[in-house]
Amino acid sequence: MWNAEYDVVVVGTGFAGLAAAIEARERGRSVVVLEKMRNPGGNSIISGGLVAAAGSDAQRLAGIEDSPDRMLADMLAAGQHLNDPTLTRMVAEHSAEVFGWLRDHLHVEFRDGVNQLGGHAVPRTCATAKPAGIAIIRPMLERCRELEIEVRLRSQLRSLVQDAGGRVVGVEVQDEYHFPEAESGETIRIRANGGVVLASGGFARDAGFRRIQDPRLDAYIDSTNHPGATSEGLVAALVCGATPVHLSWIQLGPWASEDEKGWGVGSLFSILAGFPYGIMVDAASGRRFVNELSDRKLRVDAMLQQDRHPVAIVDSGGVSRASTLEQCLKRGVVREYQTLEELARDNGIPTAALRETVSRYNASLEQGVDVEFGKPLLPDLAPLSNPPFYAIRLVPKVHHCMGGIQIDTEARVLHLVTRAPIAGLYAAGEVTGGIHGASRLGSCAIPDCLVFGRLAGMSAASGR
């Protein structure tokens, strides 16, 4: 009947899944982690490695006052207050704690300083030394090895197995699965004596599924996600009676490059340099059109109303924050110019209009307030005037699924009919819904994955 047996079966090897596995194993449980791709790390491994932490010692060092309440307020405002405030509060309240867990328990290396990201009231985002999620995934996998946690690659979840009473007692898996060939591999069944933790991520790359909720997001719209960001895990939970929340809230990111596929190397350039230290203009008019540090939804909605692709511009001062500059230049994603005029010409921007936009922006820095768009001005912000100048051409790409299945404060999955937890089933990360409401703020995904991933592991370990 069963091909293998563990206390805890985790589906997914991203931040949430590995956090759950580590917590369950550290509590003495036998654990297997299933990954459908041939490499571990899911979408997490290619993420930006940005971690919002409210009240961290990194903030204290930088003289920034912050609190979980402020972070909660920012998350609820971006979420248009559709968020479940209890769950959202948990992310904010434990954000500094999980940042500490990464740094002190898992020895993840971070760059000094904190970054100001869109929609956050203050700089509160720490960035990994190596500018990508792999800087977190690798130490997590290392810890899994130390703990002798089995990670089974090319193991695709087919369905959750329930007993007669509805308890999830295991999983049916395609073993030796070859993504994305649905019928590849062989079906095996793995028993979970304690519980199954679903951490299978979002469906940003699943054009068929995302179009059900938003017909505009067809296969012609690019996504920042890895190819495996599809909907099977979510669907497997829904057919067991899990409660769908906010499935139609699908986020596009405002910072990715038109000149490369996916997340690429350009996104971090825009996030760390272009938006906080530069400006974004519409190529057709040469004018700014939105607060470059507003939340992602506001920015993307504004971008979609422009006549042409927007361009983000920064000078040699601000560019020092861009951790991926070298790769961006090498791949032609960012271009360098000695004058603004040259930049305008090469990007098809009206030169006079761009010059006027830059002077108006520089003047607003002198006044200490962005009169036009209310962008928060960082204390170390300097006028855009020191060549060389750098430009990146931007296009919105599907980035994050706010929606998913509903969980409670112990990461238990709630049933649609009984409103009670489905026994034996836990979930964390992007497969869950309700924590970010209408729009997730940048760098809040990693705290979300870690807070609820760890909780899911603890709950599954204790059979709560």
Place this chain on the structure above:
Amino acid sequence: MWNAEYDVVVVGTGFAGLAAAIEARERGRSVVVLEKMRNPGGNSIISGGLVAAAGSDAQRLAGIEDSPDRMLADMLAAGQHLNDPTLTRMVAEHSAEVFGWLRDHLHVEFRDGVNQLGGHAVPRTCATAKPAGIAIIRPMLERCRELEIEVRLRSQLRSLVQDAGGRVVGVEVQDEYHFPEAESGETIRIRANGGVVLASGGFARDAGFRRIQDPRLDAYIDSTNHPGATSEGLVAALVCGATPVHLSWIQLGPWASEDEKGWGVGSLFSILAGFPYGIMVDAASGRRFVNELSDRKLRVDAMLQQDRHPVAIVDSGGVSRASTLEQCLKRGVVREYQTLEELARDNGIPTAALRETVSRYNASLEQGVDVEFGKPLLPDLAPLSNPPFYAIRLVPKVHHCMGGIQIDTEARVLHLVTRAPIAGLYAAGEVTGGIHGASRLGSCAIPDCLVFGRLAGMSAASGR
């Protein structure tokens, strides 16, 4: 095993359910219609009886040019283009046809003329002679009697019964059910040889369920719907694998009165008189703050940002369009004043500010354009200057659930995993999702219910 047997089992006695029943019966099938409440009509019976029809003869008589394409464009704009454009187009293209079906086939009486409702580019809404959905439901029930369709009251759907292959072959029902007592009545099973049509409506009155999607919509927020607008039918379909679409898009209506519960008599007053022929001001400032004929979401979002409850004001000219005026005055929902000053004082509005708002609005009528808010000005619009004046105090109330289960162009319910129709299951009306996107336009629900209700009946009759 089965207590009764029919070709077609319809769940719900609103517009969609009765339309399905009539069509199936007219094709010679045996039909039963189940209604959980002790009276038929669902939420439809208390609706406003407003029917958008693009290209109707009523429009031609009034000299108004219109087309299904224009109606489609309006519906997609309000829906923020989240709508499934194929399904939305079907509503627009068949709107005039179902209006004709009501008038000519079912002998529903309509008032002369067409009304301008929010979010519609032109006047295209016909209103029943008696100002409520009962003016449509009654002739539909009459037709059911002629056709000897059995309507079983107090029959609550418990679950859809599927055979081993997943085909829906019947329903499990609480007979002699006493709403809302979950355990009342006795369980019986009714076989459906052809199919089950789910037309169980929305969940606007189900505070527990709607809060999953929008935590702000707790039990303290009133709803315009009848008490039976709860989620069991929707949930029964979801647990069979129906695909959820747009569940988190829950609409509040901008026109209901603070001084009565529910939909009441005030809503139609605002819709037919207050908004098209008057103005809406914030009681605290005495100023207008939104185009009174924008779509519901825009209006409600603006209302929620005001300091105090908004008040809609119309004079003796515009009030002639208000079909419910007498009842409104009798119940104190609308009050009459001889002067604007008196109206301001009684409603706590700063008098000078209100006077200025009215003169500015009247001046814009002379210019033929609402400079401030871009409200479309009707040809028969006169300045607000002829006493008596009328005021209604407004508060947003939960009104319509845009979300529900996904159907195809033959009203077949699509399965979440196979993406194919669930054999034997059809749906229509507010229990379905995807047709209105982010925001349903006023008077588009009845065409939606009738177009897809009739289709569902035809599909179930033919076993498509």
